[in-house]
Amino acid sequence: MPDVIESPSPNFNDRKLPVSLIILHYTGMEDGPSALARMCDEEAQVSAHYMIEEDGRVFRLVDEGKRAWHAGVSSWRGECDINSASIGIEIVNGGHDFGLPDFPPVQIEAVIALVRDIMQRYQLKSHQVIGHSDIAPGRKIDPGERFPWGQLAEAGCALAPMDIRPDGLDADAALRVIGYGLEAGLPTVVEAFQRRYRPARVDGVIDAETEALIGGVLAART
Secondary structure (H helix, E strand, O other), X not given: OOOOEEOOOOOEEEOOOOOOEEEEEEOOOOOHHHHHHHHOOHHHOOOOOEEEOOOOOEEEOOOOOEEEOOOOOOOEOOEOOHHHHEEEEEEOOOOHHHOOOOOOHHHHHHHHHHHHHHHHHHOOXXXXXXXXXXXXXXXXXXXXXXXXXXXXXXXXOOOOOOOOOOOOOOHHHHHHXXXXXXXXXXXXXHHHHHHHXXXXXXXXXXXXHHHHHHHHHHHHHO
């Protein structure tokens, strides 16, 4: 377990489910102290289990045994109480409102170290590490197009699609099996998928490349 700085938040309650997911977010605020203050403010009613600063420092806000309040209205593989089923990690980054800055290497190293540790302790697989945008298509877009999912995949801490060309892929059914809820509509869900797996062009269109990636993720996941 990486060294952590204790910064307890009052915003949590009891879990109703075992941990089966790790959810990655960006803070989307001006700086780390602002984000930490908000997540430790009882009136804000938001929190996460961990926050990782740009310099790699790891703050623990909520004990992993408790239910932090980071996912909001969301779903994955039919489960809607994502807060109960997950550990939430907030990564300090201004996000889209602040120019979508790059994530410093030392920060990503800390993310990988923490994610790897959590995966080992809960025996989670790479497909169980997902982004906020995956569980809330159309509502959330973090950790954003510049988050280095590929680097996490190389470290075994996120899913890497297999290199295949599917034949007659049913995109709706495949996205559901992967885990996405389609309540926001297929184009919006495809945008969320592309933001994760093809961030260079997020347009909601199932073109040949997107279809291949959906098939590749499905194959890697199953």
